[in-house]
Amino acid sequence: xxxxxxxxxxxxxxxxxxxxxxxxxxxxxxxxxxxxxxxxxxxxxxxxxxxxxxxxxxxxxxxxxxxxxxxx
Numbered sequence: 001x002x003x004x005x006x007x008x009x010x011x012x013x014x015x016x017x018x019x020x021x022x023x024x025x026x027x028x029x030x031x032x033x034x035x036x037x038x039x040x041x042x043x044x045x046x047x048x049x050x051x052x053x054x055x056x057x058x059x060x061x062x063x064x065x066x067x068x069x070x071x072x
Contacts, residue, residue: 003042006038006039006041006042007039007042009035009038010035010036010038010039010042011035011039012035013031013032013034013035013038014031014032014035014036014039016031016035017029017030017031017032017033017034017035018032020032036049036050037050
């Protein structure tokens with residue numbers, strides 16, 4: 001059930017992000033990024049893309065990691 005909810009939420013955020021690219025009210029890139037992050041555990045293609053971004057921008061991923069660890 002958790003996997004199904006993750007897939008539904010990820011696809012919904014991707015669709016919302018695509019709409020946001022054309023509508024000035026929504027932040028399309030933000031919704032696309034969130035959708036990809038949700039779908040990454042289910043797709044090896046998305047995981048590879050995120051790993052390439054992590055190698056290219058390690059400082060950003062480190063900041064995100066520190067923020068999420070501080071919230072726990």
